[in-house]
Amino acid sequence: MSVLSEQEIQRREALQKLRELGINPYPADEYPVTHTAAEILANFNDHEPEKFAQVSLAGRVMSKRIMGKAAFVDLKDSTGKIQVYFNRDEICPSEDKTLYNEVIKKLTDIGDFIGVKGHVFRTQMGEISIHIKEFTFLCKALRPLPVVKVDAEGNVHDAFNDPEQRYRQRYVDLVVNPHVKEIFVKRTRIIQAMREYFNSFGYLEVETPILQPIPGGAAARPFVTHHNALDIPLYLRIANELYLKRLIVGGFEGVYEFAKNFRNEGMDRTHNPEFTGMEIYIAYKDYHWMMRFTENLLEHVAKSVNEGNTQVQVGDKTIDFKAPYPRVRMYDAIKQYTGFDISGMNEEQLRGVCNQLGIEVTPEMGKGKLIDAIFGEKCEHHFVQPTFIIDYPVEMSPLCKKHRDNPALTERFELIINGKEIANAYSELNDPLDQRERFEEQFKLSQRGDDEAMFIDHDFLRALEYGMPPTAGLGIGIDRLTMMLTNQVSIQEVIFFPQMKPEQITAAPKDEDWTEVGIPEAWVPLAKEAFGNISTMRSLKPTQVHQQLNGLRKKKKLDIPALQLTEVETWFK
RNA sequence: GACUCGGUAGCUCAGCAGGUAGAGCACAACACUUUUAAUGUUGGGGUCCUGGGUUCGAGCCCCAGCCGAGUCACCA
Numbered sequence: 001m002s003v004l005s006e007q008e009i010q011r012r013e014a015l016q017k018l019r020e021l022g023i024n025p026y027p028a029d030e031y032p033v034t035h036t037a038a039e040i041l042a043n044f045n046d047h048e049p050e051k052f053a054q055v056s057l058a059g060r061v062m063s064k065r066i067m068g069k070a071a072f073v074d075l076k077d078s079t080g081k082i083q084v085y086f087n088r089d090e091i092c093p094s095e096d097k098t099l100y101n102e103v104i105k106k107l108t109d110i111g112d113f114i115g116v117k118g119h120v121f122r123t124q125m126g127e128i129s130i131h132i133k134e135f136t137f138l139c140k141a142l143r144p145l146p147v148v149k150v151d152a153e154g155n156v157h158d159a160f161n162d163p164e165q166r167y168r169q170r171y172v173d174l175v176v177n178p179h180v181k182e183i184f185v186k187r188t189r190i191i192q193a194m195r196e197y198f199n200s201f202g203y204l205e206v207e208t209p210i211l212q213p214i215p216g217g218a219a220a221r222p223f224v225t226h227h228n229a230l231d232i233p234l235y236l237r238i239a240n241e242l243y244l245k246r247l248i249v250g251g252f253e254g255v256y257e258f259a260k261n262f263r264n265e266g267m268d269r270t271h272n273p274e275f276t277g278m279e280i281y282i283a284y285k286d287y288h289w290m291m292r293f294t295e296n297l298l299e300h301v302a303k304s305v306n307e308g309n310t311q312v313q314v315g316d317k318t319i320d321f322k323a324p325y326p327r328v329r330m331y332d333a334i335k336q337y338t339g340f341d342i343s344g345m346n347e348e349q350l351r352g353v354c355n356q357l358g359i360e361v362t363p364e365m366g367k368g369k370l371i372d373a374i375f376g377e378k379c380e381h382h383f384v385q386p387t388f389i390i391d392y393p394v395e396m397s398p399l400c401k402k403h404r405d406n407p408a409l410t411e412r413f414e415l416i417i418n419g420k421e422i423a424n425a426y427s428e429l430n431d432p433l434d435q436r437e438r439f440e441e442q443f444k445l446s447q448r449g450d451d452e453a454m455f456i457d458h459d460f461l462r463a464l465e466y467g468m469p470p471t472a473g474l475g476i477g478i479d480r481l482t483m484m485l486t487n488q489v490s491i492q493e494v495i496f497f498p499q500m501k502p503e504q505i506t507a508a509p510k511d512e513d514w515t516e517v518g519i520p521e522a523w524v525p526l527a528k529e530a531f532g533n534i535s536t537m538r539s540l541k542p543t544q545v546h547q548q549l550n551g552l553r554k555k556k557k558l559d560i561p562a563l564q565l566t567e568v569e570t571w572f573k
Numbered sequence: 574g575a576c577u578c579g580g581u582a583g584c585u586c587a588g589c590a591g592g593u594a595g596a597g598c599a600c601a602a603c604a605c606u607u608u609u610a611a612u613g614u615u616g617g618g619g620u621c622c623u624g625g626g627u628u629c630g631a632g633c634c635c636c637a638g639c640c641g642a643g644u645c646a647c648c649a
Binding site: 005011087266 | 574586597600601612618640643648
């Protein structure tokens with residue numbers, strides 16, 4: 001066990017005292033709650049205090065202000081904070097003031113959960129508060145919570161803001177940083193709004209495999225695992241696209257899934273190894289229809305997280321999600337921002353363009369990747385307001401139907417907002433022979449060294465051979481959409497538990513370290529147990545150390561000679 | 574993966590030509606009749622991320638490592 005800090009020791013002592021007073025610090029009983037903090041603060045009216053003559057609520061103690069026989073505590077429940085007021089002589093009408101003097105003043109700490117009953121009133125300072133008649137201990141907290149204070153001007157003092165601690169101990173982050181909680185509430189609201197929208201069309205939410213024998217539907221390096229009973233490798237999915245399309249083959253006309261995907265790639269402020277993608281496939285539609293569907297969807301989502309407003313502040317820009325959004329052909333965008341007309345260029349010519357534009361290229365990059373590099377470096381960041389970039393080159397889009405007017409292009413769009421890709425959609429490729437050729441192209445790329453080129457999924461081809469109706473499909477990165485709608489620049493701020501390296505467990509002192517001080521080997525385990533580390537031991541008086549160790553020896557009935565004080569004193573030299 | 578910055582009390586941070594470790598909040602004790610970052614007085618609290626090295630002496634200098642952040646590279 002690690003060494004306890006002073007404050008942790010004090011809290012354990014308080015826990016013990018509560019038990020001695022007959023108070024269960026961890027009761028099992030239901031605590032009936034009649035009101036929330038937010039309800040009371042919103043609805044209390046000075047002219048009708050009788051409406052809140054009897055309230056009962058529960059929450060965590062966030063601050064304590066004690067003045068003689070009056071005490072104020074901020075109680076935080078899931079809806080917010082409310083002040084509660086304790087008066088000694090009302091809590092303890094008799095001579096025995098223990099409940100107030102001991103339990104409230106001394107044994108209740110910041111972080112503890114309590115339940116309170118009383119009536120609502122307004123203090124002389126004008127704050128709506130609860131006048132307590134009765135209170136119940138619900139949970140004793142053994143670790144001190146960081147105390148974040150906000151003054152009258154709204155300045156935050158002693159913010160708990162070290163990213164490492166915030167992500168590793170998200171539970172603490174959520175307790176003391178209300179704005180963090182707000183982001184995650186919005187995240188859920190975004191997903192709910194999308195679900196509502198899809199369901200209003202009658203589309204079906206489905207679940208497809210996360211463990212896949214062939215990781216398909218995207219170009220990315222997968223995580224590999226192994227199934228023991230089948231003795232085969234399985235991959236954590238990088239996308240769910242191919243499975244949803246199989247369901248369209250099976251006769252569903254609209255299916256969608258919010259899917260956790262996994263990609264074994266680098267991590268940074270826009271990439272987490274697991275992330276959430278929403279994909280939806282709708283039969284008998286094309287990408288033009290899907291653009292209208294998408295812009296209306298995002299308008300709906302923006303309004304539902306934003307009190308009906310379509311405008312969202314993102315950094316120093318205001319983004320308006322109001323439909324419709326402009327459609328810009330990819331080649332036109334490249335022409336506009338680079339001056340080059342790349343339509344009809346071959347790989348060689350594209351390399352030349354990249355060189356002239358100062359874009360680095362590698363030999364294994366094919367046509368698709370070259371065009372993508374040009375667009376990514378020279379165009380993408382120009383599109384701040386939501387814009388559909390349409391008609392991607394066929395080499396970039398192996399699962400997308402060829403353009404009805406130009407076989408070098410595909411019927412694909414990406415939605416760019418604030419220079420970033422938020423959505424990706426196609427008129428889905430349903431020609432099984434074409435799909436087979438595209439997979440084979442990908443296979444060649446992978447032989448050339450592109451380790452992200454797609455695998456060939458023969459079962460998926462078989463499904464297409466049975467026939468898939470014309471279908472439009474859309475994918476949206478939920479994490480990135482959430483970042484945008486909550487004005488966050490780091491993906492870690494919109495994922496509760498972002499992936500991090502495991503915490504180092506700091507090595508406890510080795511046995512040699514103890515013996516070096518002069519402690520006999522037989523006593524080392526006892527010294528470890530009693531003091532944890534050498535400096536803790538040395539912070540005590542030799543007499544205390546002497547007594548504690550001999551006490552342990554007696555307690556454990558160890559057959560070793562008792563320590564002499566003079567011997568112990570030498571350890572402190 | 575490269576570079577830059579950071580890791581000191583429960584939290585936020587300071588620290589210096591290398592010379593026994595500081596502040597605010599939190600904690601403890603006392604005072605206080607409804608306080609608002611409550612206040613006042615007093616007090617306790619630290620393997621200065623880890624491991625080596627230089628030195629009479631290292632939180633500080635050197636080397637190696639760990640963890641995090643930022644920038645870049647990679648990334649449909």
